[in-house]
Amino acid sequence: MPDTIIKSAADTAGLAISYDDVAGAAERIAGVAHRTPVLTSRTADTLTGGELLFKCENFQRTGAFKIRGAYNAIARFTPVQRAVGVVAYSSGNHAQAIALAASMLRVKATIVMPQDAPASKLAATRGYGADVVLYDRYAEPPDAAVARVLEDRGGIFIPPFDHPHVMAGQGTVAKELIEEVLAGGVQGGGAPLDLLVVPTSGGGLLAGCAVAAKTLNPGCRVIGIEPEAGNDAQQSLRSGSIVRIEPPKTIADGAQSRNVGQLTFTVMQRLVDDIDTVTDDQLVDAMRFFASRMKMLVEPTGCLAAAAVLSGKIDVRGKRVGIVVTGGNVDLGRFASLVAG
Template structure:
């Protein structure tokens, strides 16, 4: 496998991102969960990025990249491709910075995510997830307008911004006099996992970062095993719409294959139960793509007994019909 052609971010980059995000991003709480701790035999903490600006962790990386665009280049704006959470994160960041934004979104993205992206002032361009190449469409728009493309995950600044999730987890545990044994986060292209791994391993070298994926889209698990970036067999087929990247990113995999401690997965049925559990027991609204790590914990796939574990709930942008179906036991 070829080495990445772009810089690999470091823990110092995550620290720099934290300074840029101070007072802009929400410092989401790290919440101890007695009910999950009793169920698993561990000390379980929840990091609810559902409470972040735009309802997911994606704002962190999008803003950290966008704020570094020189003012002389901002008038042309930014372009991204996303199924919804990066779309909203970048749209919000662009709005704060006074830049136009164009987002390439699949036609089957949840209406809630499309509508909120538009409400933040972004222009939305639709595409067919099965037959069209979203990155090619975004690249063409960027070239035509002179705009800057902001990838959803495979970018050093985006990864560093997402890593502030892990940095905050470590800081909050240290303030309690605790160390971290396991941290689990959901993965699509792997940007959140890479950023968290950088931050966590710098502070707790023995901690185990674990990647969580939908069962039919376990490209990270297969890639960790083979040592190469494996692809998913299909572009769609799970209601975890936020986690359907075709393959791990080039940069994200370079980080994750070294720093993570493996991968777990959960079926759509298990994820639906986790969404319902989060609502009924944790009193949190979580979208399917934000609940896979929680689902894996509930199914006993994440080592938790006698350990301090942090579970990242990465997003809460779920449309009412899907949420209702989860609560109905589907």
């Protein structure tokens, strides 16, 4: 879709990315990342009193939004960088995205992953052609494991969130959603969003989406959602400095980061209105809702934003609300045990 939406320049001076970076990423990933659907649910609207618009990245390539930032970052490698390969760490979705993007761009990929990462994510990462190195996330931070790999093998490191090209790529999620909303491609005609709710871990997606939303839909409030057991982003935003925590115990395996990034936090301070949390039980309720009412398989992390709205943690009565559903990569046995409990 042409970028014809009337924009109001968000205050991104001094930040790691601007809206132009997001727009450039959108051009770079066109034809690679899917333009995922925006779905609605009368049941969800009745339950919450709002008009909910779900941006469904569970239908994205690799099953999550991460291909956007991964491909944008590797596509910008110089010939020398392509020759030495890419190194990344991830519990799964960034791992799969880097592996696939590297394969498409013919770049060698080495991925550091926690030993307890979901089996489906480990298998998919290897299946895309990456070499996987395992580490114990509860015994050491991932950067220590990455440092060993870089020393032993070399490579260009792409972190899962604190990287401008990754952040810009992830921002295309909100760019697409808001373009479709304002163009009248979903229910409610071309009315703008009142609120955008985004799952949050290290802040790459939240930061990128905030830049896009505050530019394309300036009156839209942006709220990040993270697990209650791992509310480092909430603590950081409210205290004014980055708070580091121990690895949180939560079923949202994609949101177990110990702290937000330096680059993402600066954007969050400037453009994010608030960060809230949900419990694991609320995540399971959202998983059940998606499966029973919308016939979608969504992983726990992918349900963070939806859980906050569907549970009533965020009051959306009378509001037009964009909700980012980040992914659907969950082992089927694990999914069944959670929703049947």
